[in-house]
Structure formats: structure tokens, C-alpha cells
Amino acid sequence: MAKVNKRLAVLVGCNYPNTQYELHGCINDVVAMKDLLVKRFGFDPTNIELLTDASAVTGEGSSSVVLPTGENIKAALSKMVSQAEAGDVLYFHYSGHGTRIPKPAHIFGHDEAIVPCDFNLITDVDFRQLVNQLPKGASFTILSDSCHSGGLIDKEKEQIGPSTYRAASSLSYKAKNIPFESILEHLTTLTGINTSDIGTHLLESFGANASLKFLTPQLESELFDFLKADEGILLSGCQADETSADMNPMESGGKAYGSFSNAVQ
Template sequence: MEKGKKRLAVLVGCNYPNTRYELHGCINDVLAMKDVLVNRFGFDPSHVQLLTDAPGSVVMPTGANIKAALENMVQQAEAGDVLFFHYSGHGTRIPSVKTGHPFRQDEAIVPSDFNLITDIDFRQLVNKLPKGASFTIISDSCHSGGLIDKEKEQIGPSTIKSTPSSSISNYRPKTIPFQSILDHLTSLTSINTLDIATHLLEFFGVDASLRFRIPQIELDLFESLRPDEGILLSGCQANETSADMNGIEGGGKAYGAFSNAVQMVLKENKGGLSNKEVVLMARKILEAQGIEQHPCLYCSDGNADAIFLWQQPDESD
């Protein structure tokens, strides 16, 4: 792939302030990543869009706003461009709507307004990429493995055995259980049903995820039939949680465990690293820290060995 003409990024940090689901390190995660993108990877600051729920934020990280930012980024893309999305916040799992898979669950991220963005939404975005552009996603959220629907697993439960880790205490899992999502949406709509799609469509309408708006037979058309340029570095496996470290011990800053591990990997390795190397090194850091989560990589075979964010040698510090 040629050196990118443009480098575009959308960074989303959700701390859910003053709620029972409050986290502490997610905004710090994306602020740190913005510095790295600009100072190391050559991103123009004007091409890095930041959405957080910090007090006074102009653009809140709602489901509609996040999807609009990602859609705009993909629409601008041309061959050779490098696109990047970093999400730090809660994730969840929802019952699959697919027939024949009654126990299967699908992955979603939880924006500030609980308007879920699902694996199908990310699949549709990747499918819209022009040939020769790449779209790298870091999702530091629970159940983030598989967040691009139908993307090939390169590092994960079926390809590498997870090593047990010791437990730690100064963290909160970045997950909101499905039942809690359902209870919250029920309080918004006052509709007595266990069907989450009904609640999301009632409250968010056309801004709800494609997974709830389009019949399954049409969703199947989004399936990837060939290697594509979607690259997902997930904070954990689909059945695991990701840690939000509260920073209390030692009086340090709060941070997401996976986001921090990626920052450490990049700081300690100044040259270009492959996507596979970034994930494997982050796994080792988390294991050494005693954090029980296992980052994964989902992408085509070629992109597993491709350089993370297509860093060129002359862009190293």
C-alpha cells in the first residue's frame, strides 16, 4: 500500500459521568492517543475528531454523532488513505437475531445515550471503503472481540491459548449487562417488552443500529465475501471484560488497561510495528500487570502483518 494521502481519525471516550456506570479513564485514553497520532503518525490535528462526554463538550458521543463522524470519515476516504477509530467506553453483548443461533450473542459499543452501535454497523462501514484505503479500529471495551462482523480472527480464542492472570482490585469492568441496557431503555420508552429492538427503534428511530432496522435477509448482504481493509484490535475476547483502571493506587491518572498497554508498546518500540506485533506485545504487558483480559486481532491475512497505521520509517521519533 502506498503512503496515505490523508490520515483521518475519530476518537471517542465515554466516561458516563454522574451515572451508575461511570468510568474514569476513557477520556484520558483518547486524549493520549490524539497526541500519539499527531506527533508520531503524522496525523493533521484538524483531521482528528474528538468526541467525549466531558463537561462542556460541544459534540457528545451519542450513537448518532459517532456514526455520523465515522460515516463522514469513510465518505472522504480515497485509495491510500489511513482511517482510524479509537473507542474507549462500555461494551455489551446482545442476543443475536439470526435464525438458527438462539444462544449466539453479538457485540456492541454503548455510546453516551445508550443508542447501541453493533458489529453490523462496523461491517457496513468497512464495506464502504474504497479499494486501497485502510480502516483500523481500537476498541477498548468489554466484549470487543468480533466487533467488525465477519472479520477473520488472527489472534483470539481459537488461535492462541489465553494465559491465566492474577486478579487486581483497582479497576472497573467496561461492560454494561444486557439486562441493564434493557432496563434503561424501558425507562425511556415506558414500553413493556423484552425486545430491545422495539425500544431502540421507538426512542432513536432512524438513528438506531442497522441490526434493528433491517431484516436479517438484507443484513446477510453485508457479510464480507473477500479479504477487506478492516482491522480490529480489540481490548479483550468477546466473552471477556476490559478494565478501566481508576488510578487511585499511586495517585496516578485513570486509564483503560488496553489503551495504556498500546501506548506502552508504541513508546517502547519507535519503529514500525505490525498489527499482530502490537496485539501480542499488549497481551504480554497486560499479563505482566496481572490483568485478566486478552486483546485480539481481526483482519485479513495480509493486514495481520501490515504495519500498524502504515507507519513509514521516516515517521519514527
């Protein structure tokens, strides 16, 4: 009997409800994407893990019970990659805030990260490690509808140049970005430590569940000593220095959505 290749997906929507960073369309994005994966691309619903930070009815009529914390997102992604075999298709869709982390040794350098609901940042180094673990012949597509998402797989060759198209819109929208300074301020209130080193705050707050970038700084260079041709594909809502938009037409009776998520559905 011929082997049947698996199609696996992890979908994450963060609306950050009841905070100053609240978005409105991110959960809608991943619920709609789940429906699309099942109906158009033949994914088995049991092979799709949905994580949201609010009660959201999925296409199957159930509710998300797993919060999109940094630990939970990384656990779901690691589980998916560990199940992969040659020929399998893996898909990760993230809709939420992104941020940029300044590199102390580089005046103009930054690392890109997504912002889970608990602010336990998942960085480009974490995504690079996941892609490096992919078995030969499997593909891993990462779609990030967030600000600064263009560099989320560190050292990956950029395939798409900067956009030159700018469309005017009368809809209400919000950039899907939390500035680094705001994240640092939030984490400082949690730890009570007076330092501008974000790694110190993340390690104090999340311990071994913090990003690999801060757990073992030397790992970043070690990861790239063994770079190989991979099947990692990054679809980003914008370049690393640009922003993505959370569209909110609810005042006119519409449903909120992420611009990039909506464009690919």
C-alpha cells in the same frame, strides 16, 4: 505533484459521568491517543475528531463539544469513510462500555455492540457496513477498548486467539461492560413499552438513528452476500466473551486509564 495520502481519525471516550455505569479512564485514553497520533504518527490535528461525554482538555488545549451519542459517532465515522481514497489511513479508537445482544434464533449466539453515552447501541453490523464501504487501497483500523470487543466487525476473520496470560493487580478496576439486561431496563424506562425486544426500544427512542441491525433486519444477511476482501483491521481489548478493564489508580495519585488503550500507547 504527487498525491498526499490522508490520515483520518475518530476518537471516542465515554465515562458515563454521574451514573451507576461511570468509568474514569476513557476520556484520558482518547486524549492521550490524539497526542500520540499527532506527535508520533504525523496525523494533522484538524483530521482528528474527538467525541467525549465530559469537558476534556485535548492536546491542542481545546475542549470536546460533540457528545458521543450513537448518532454523532456514526455520523463522524460515515464522514471519515466518505472522505477516504486509495492509500488513505483511517483510525477509530473507542474507549467505553461494550455489551452483547442475544440472538433470539441462536441459543448460544450473541452480537457485539458498543454503548454510546445515550445507549443508542452501535452494533457489529454497523461496523461491517462501514468497512464494506471502504475504497480499495484504503485501510481502516478499529481499536475498541471495551468488553466483548472481539467481534465488533461482524464476519471478520479472527486473527488473535484467546489470551492465556493473567496478571494480578492491586489497582482498583472496573469491567467495561454493561449487561444486556441493564441496557434493556434503562431503555424500558425511556420508552415505557413492556417488551424484552431491545430493537423495539431502540427504534422507539432513536428512530432512523438506531442501529442498522434493528432498522432493516434483512440487511444483515444482504450485507454478507457481498463480502469481499477488505482492509478492515480490528484491535480488541478482549475476546467477544471476555471483559476489558478500566483501571483507576487515582487513590494513589495516578491517572485512570483503560488497560488496552494504555498498552498500545
